[in-house]
Amino acid sequence: MDNQNIQNNTPSLGGKGPNRLEVCLTPALIPLYKVEDYIVVIIDIFRATTSISYGIENGAEAIIPVSQVEECSAYREKGLDYLLAAERNGEVVTGFDFGNSPFSYTKDKVAGKTIVLTTTNGTHALHLSRSAKKIITGAFINITAVCNWLKQQNENILLVCSGWKNNFNLEDTLFAGAVVEQFKGTDFRVDDPAIAANDLYQLAKNDLNQYLKKTSHSERLKKLGIEADIEFCLTIDSTTAIPVLEGDKLVKFPHTSTQLSMTPF
Amino acid sequence: MDNQNIQNNTPSLGGKGPNRLEVCLTPALIPLYKVEDYIVVIIDIFRATTSISYGIENGAEAIIPVSQVEECSAYREKGLDYLLAAERNGEVVTGFDFGNSPFSYTKDKVAGKTIVLTTTNGTHALHLSRSAKKIITGAFINITAVCNWLKQQNENILLVCSGWKNNFNLEDTLFAGAVVEQFKGTDFRVDDPAIAANDLYQLAKNDLNQYLKKTSHSERLKKLGIEADIEFCLTIDSTTAIPVLEGDKLVKFPHTSTQLSMTPF
Numbered sequence: 013m014d015n016q017n018i019q020n021n022t023p024s025l026g027g028k029g030p031n032r033l034e035v036c037l038t039p040a041l042i043p044l045y046k047v048e049d050y051i052v053v054i055i056d057i058f059r060a061t062t063s064i065s066y067g068i069e070n071g072a073e074a075i076i077p078v079s080q081v082e083e084c085s086a087y088r089e090k091g092l093d094y095l096l097a098a099e100r101n102g103e104v105v106t107g108f109d110f111g112n113s114p115f116s117y118t119k120d121k122v123a124g125k126t127i128v129l130t131t132t133n134g135t136h137a138l139h140l141s142r143s144a145k146k147i148i149t150g151a152f153i154n155i156t157a158v159c160n161w162l163k164q165q166n167e168n169i170l171l172v173c174s175g176w177k178n179n180f181n182l183e184d185t186l187f188a189g190a191v192v193e194q195f196k197g198t199d200f201r202v203d204d205p206a207i208a209a210n211d212l213y214q215l216a217k218n219d220l221n222q223y224l225k226k227t228s229h230s231e232r233l234k235k236l237g238i239e240a241d242i243e244f245c246l247t248i249d250s251t252t253a254i255p256v257l258e259g260d261k262l263v264k265f266p267h268t269s270t271q272l273s274m275t276p277f
Numbered sequence: 278m279d280n281q282n283i284q285n286n287t288p289s290l291g292g293k294g295p296n297r298l299e300v301c302l303t304p305a306l307i308p309l310y311k312v313e314d315y316i317v318v319i320i321d322i323f324r325a326t327t328s329i330s331y332g333i334e335n336g337a338e339a340i341i342p343v344s345q346v347e348e349c350s351a352y353r354e355k356g357l358d359y360l361l362a363a364e365r366n367g368e369v370v371t372g373f374d375f376g377n378s379p380f381s382y383t384k385d386k387v388a389g390k391t392i393v394l395t396t397t398n399g400t401h402a403l404h405l406s407r408s409a410k411k412i413i414t415g416a417f418i419n420i421t422a423v424c425n426w427l428k429q430q431n432e433n434i435l436l437v438c439s440g441w442k443n444n445f446n447l448e449d450t451l452f453a454g455a456v457v458e459q460f461k462g463t464d465f466r467v468d469d470p471a472i473a474a475n476d477l478y479q480l481a482k483n484d485l486n487q488y489l490k491k492t493s494h495s496e497r498l499k500k501l502g503i504e505a506d507i508e509f510c511l512t513i514d515s516t517t518a519i520p521v522l523e524g525d526k527l528v529k530f531p532h533t534s535t536q537l538s539m540t541p542f
Binding site for chain 1: 303305306309441442443444446450470472473477479480491492
């Protein structure tokens with residue numbers, strides 16, 4: 013569009029209030045937003061933010077997302093009692109505690125523990141959003157808890173899709189569209205990406221898994237044998253915990269530290 | 278998506294051939310593509326690439342897209358007999374021949390002329406795509422001609438949406454989706470943005486104008502009184518000429534220069 017004539021791009025989807033609900037379709041577009049004006053929701057449905065939500069729900073003390081396997085193993089060298097999660101080609105990397113499957117983040121494995129999780133796209137999105145007012149992570153498994161919490165804040169909201177190597181992917185966009193769905197009838201103003209994400213969600217909502225079968229990763233995911241992971245990642249509202257970034261750690265919001273509560277007075 | 282396990286993102290929408298049909302949703306994402314492997318189609322529906330198609334159809338010798346009004350007026354200072362097109366807030370800039378409305382690009386005004394057109398987003402997209410195998414421009418008014426020509430090339434195709442200030446917009450994405458529609462049944466492989474663009478097009482195709490009314494620019498466009506322009510920009514196949522970039526000029530493909538044909542032997 014020629015922008016000689018157009019002053020800004022924050023229209024309404026019914027909403028006319030002061031706050032905006034916007035969707036950043038890939039981390040490469042984060043610099044287009046004044047991130048410090050928003051609460052940011054990081055989205056990496058397959059599988060980082062799903063595993064993070066599940067781990068925090070199951071009592072993990074904290075989850076530290078890092079980009080590289082090497083960064084992850086550095087935590088072992090520090091001698092700290094952390095669980096390390098990394099996989100390559102569907103196999104747990106030798107010397108690591110588990111891979112990226114959300115099924116690794118069960119109560120018996122993670123309660124009271126700090127986990128270091130290797131995630132390229134999600135960490136990249138987090139890093140670029142670090143000047144936000146607050147950063148939380150979202151996934152289908154905690155979507156309603158996330159939306160209810162967001163609605164209680166009187167802030168602009170930016171849904172950041174981690175995407176795939178800085179480009180657009182469908183699963184993260186569908187989640188953004190599902191959040192927009194829960195905001196219908198509110199006063200938030202939305203942008204074109206939010207409208208598009210919500211329209212794609214309308215097409216997909218009756219069977220997210222079936223919709224995603226036509227996409228880029230379907231065949232490869234099948235070959236990796238992680239179909240059960242995918243099914244889990246597309247389950248709605250199986251958890252209620254909200255992971256929030258504090259420093260470099262994702263913790264449960266509001267944060268009630270196990271360690272703190274166990275410290276003698 | 279965690280990309281530990283995923284090697285690339287060029288899946289199929291039925292197609293399994295060697296060539297790809299991909300959609301770059303904003304100019305900010307162009308660096309993610311190896312542009313030299315593609316024929317690039319620049320898309321700026323409201324209104325640059327529509328006006329360009331219409332002007333070339335109507336016998337303009339060439340159209341030179343520039344970013345700034347100042348660049349445009351520099352052509353006047355060169356003393357060349359160019360038509361200069363620029364507007365601000367819906368008014369033709371003083372000293373310029375016309376604004377950005379496609380209705381300015383009629384035969385009686387543009388035949389045999391070279392036009393310098395101010396267009397921010399379109400020029401930006403062109404500039405970032407300059408290492409492509411070939412660059413053409415596309416609009417709804419010449420979509421079938423563009424698609425038929427593209428299908429005859431044995432090349433990868435990248436549809437580049439000019440968007441709005443480097444971000445996503447719906448009208449350019451809908452055009453990309455309409456192109457994907459015309460490629461159904463071919464062997465081209467598509468990516469996630471192409472799938473999304475085509476799905477959005479399915480929702481919008483029965484009444485593009487009505488669909489776009491819910492988007493960011495609708496109210497402002499109405500205020501600018503350019504609803505007739507918008508209607509024209511969403512008309513399918515009213516022209517057949519294909520503008521192709523040669524140097525810094527868009528000319529008709531194949532190029533049959535009026536000047537050349539008028540040069541005496």
